[in-house]
Amino acid sequence: MNLIERTGLAVLHRMDPEAAHGLSLRALNAGLVPLPGLVTSSRLACTLAGMALANPVGLAAGYDKNATALGALARAGFGFLEVGAATPLPQPGNPKPRLFRLTEDRAAINRFGFNNEGMQAIAARLKSRPRSLPIGLNLGANKTSADRAADFAHVLAACGPHVDFATVNVSSPNTEKLRDLQGAAALTALLARVMEVRDGLATPVPVFLKIAPDLNGDEIAEIGEIAVAAGLSGIIATNTTLSREGLKSAMRNEMGGLSGAPLFEKSTRVLAQLSVATQGRLPLIGVGGIGSAEQAYAKIQAGATAVQLYTAMVYQGIGIAARITRGLDALLAKDGFSNVAEATGSDRGAWL
Template sequence: MKTPLFLAELGAKALGALDAETAHHLTVRMLKAGFGPKAALDTPRLAIDVAGLSLPNPLGLAAGFDKNAEAPDAALDMGFGFVEVGAVTPRPQPGNPRPRVFRLRADAAVINRYGFNNDGLDAVSARLKARERRGIVGVNLGANKDSEDRTEDYVKGVTALAGLVDFFTVNISSPNTPGLRALQGKASLEELMRRVMTARDEAAAGTPVFLKIAPDLADEDKADIADAARAMKLDALIVSNTTITRAANLRSGAASETGGLSGKPLFAMSTALLREFYGVIGKNIPLIGVGGVSTARDAYEKILAGASLVQLYTALVYEGPGLPSRILKELPSFLDADGFGQIGEAVGAGAS
């Protein structure tokens, strides 16, 4: 039995009084224990097929929330059309020292420098095996901080979780593992994706592979990523991860903390990058828009800019567990206003 939404919202507000990381852990535990809302949605106009996956709606829960695959089904019950667990690395690792998560309340943002803290592949694999497969659940793959062959870490992730997830995301854009973003360079990226795609074909043929990129890329990096995505026939690009940049107008005292910034200040940057990639690759490779989504208008703007799917996470901190259902209830009104029958018709309509 699921918790009524108003009680879940009250619980979320109470958690806001705790430090950010403690609140995060308790939220996941509460969802795992069944204290989460169950959205009753009937939104056939929002159904969409992407990368061979049939999704009930385009709204997904981004990686980082359920790092260890403890509550993917509870997240699906909140209304999300798909859920991405992780990031998971081959071996368990504690991540960076605490404190490592900071709320920027005045900016509706969060800075984190978790550093891929997770229980490791064995634990995540066991949890995914134990659940009854339903809905669309994918996994975000990372590399151990002290790994001698980080590319092999991603291959291990694909091999270990083959048959347990609906998509793999190769995360080479976290700013919190030193040197990880160097894998976005042309030669490194091509070698990485070649080995990952080979492992996918051998262990989990047909399972889509996505690539998650950083928002603060040089023009040369953007061109290299677009070229590699086309050459390797990637199933989708996720645009984008957190940013290491800091806008001058941030008001919160924690704005100077080291780590990746997510939430509202990331919206414009990530959406501009999304539009740029759509202009280069069009609908040949689906795009998944992430960064600063907290309203139905935000989600719709991502879709107009070229996103076939949209993910959020940080907004849940401030808007509570009812946010997914609110966004999904409001999205059809934007379709009506622009004369679209189905959500897929709006993809890229405002990219030019």
């Protein structure tokens, strides 16, 4: 971490977490943050659901909710970006405060509730997005919607022409009863509606499903089968957790989804179980608690084709993307892998 990043983080950590989040986006857009540009190598270059990636390290949804900093983020060393979640109508989300730093645990708890400016505003920004890397959108549902399943399809119809992939997010714990859509019947019906819209796009895009870490083995296997049957392009494992096991921070009992370091083992075990359940029929994206090249590598060896991160940036700055990517390249070389794909699932048994 360079001096500018250390100084910037010190300033941000003196502020309210949500205010700091907004300021970090403004600093990126103002050019105040040094950015490394493209980070790639012959080992790092890979393919995810037909999309060519310079490297397999992506930005998870939730940081750039409204797609306001795409130009800067495209130069931050990531191999792909996911923005959102977007809902059909703008919504303010849950009352503040709704974002909490758990510094002792290198974690965060949020209960944002899909606060965003709505699909029309986000689609307008995505229309003029940079084309140097794949950019996807996390699809959400309005809290007050009478038909939440339809909301996902509506957002894809509006924004699908301007993205490279879309993610169905039924795993956020911050919208009441949203996780109920992970049940077999509800999920099957929801995905059928989304895929109908996807197939009607001028250029159909890959559709991923993002699942919760708070699932048992039978539920993981069932969701894997549903995803394959629906024709999805991949699964993102995982979203935030409701578990508070082992936390030390004073904010540990705040309501919401927990992300960051404490999620790493839980989410990686779900990833490995999902890898067994799907048996290579779908690519998997590993997310949850990644804060180092070693942890990104562990996700890949557990079964991930690519990975995503977010909360670690709160503690290590945006430069973490390039540091992890370069470190991953070195780890692949050390173990004799000529590319990322060769390493996928190579140590899955360690997480089962």
